[in-house]
Amino acid sequence: MILLRHGQSLFNLHFTATRRDPGIPDAPLTPLGHAQAEQAAESLARERISRIIVSPYTRALQTAAPIARRLAVPITVSPLVRERYAFACDIGTPASELARAWPGHDFSALEEIWWPAMEESRESITGRAARFRAEIAALPDWREVLVVAHWGFILALTGESVPNGEWRRADPAAPPPEEIIWHP
DSSP states (O other), rough: OOOEEEEOOHHHHHHHHHHSOOTTTTBBOHHHHHHHHHHHHHTTSOOSSEEEEOSSSSSHHHHHHHHHHHHHHOEEEEEGGGGOOGGGGGGGHHHHHHHHHOSSSTTSOSSSOOSSSOOHHHHHHHHHHHHHOOOOOOOTTTTEEEEEEEEHHHHHHHHOOOOOTEEEEEOSSSSOOOOOOOOO
């Protein structure tokens, strides 16, 4: 499968500069983040992709949009690939509001409030990553699936810290990472 970290969000921009939570719920992409999404669409156009699985956070939906348009592939919204809830940007948007903002996507599988109420433990996100790994490995077309997710989820899945707007291939049948370094 291909794992793509969403483009730069307003949270990423401010947090990188200050190392403090700027308090932006469901942070959207910055202009650089939109450019990174377009760049990803350009580079992924050469890959065989049959569908996209995307996190319900706005920054991930915005990152997936130009790729889905360019490749004309369906999008599945999955809270399983969401970010580890730890900052204000991890407060999501209710499913009914997402459905109004993104009428071409199906949000019916989401609870109205689909993100946790409190900080998610490292064990919880690694458990989610393990469930996703098993689910995706069972699909016959997993090699053609693009997953648009987040730093923490990709780290829990692969052990690798991926910069905004970059993508990596991953084999869901490979063993999980032996060690995860959460804060380098």
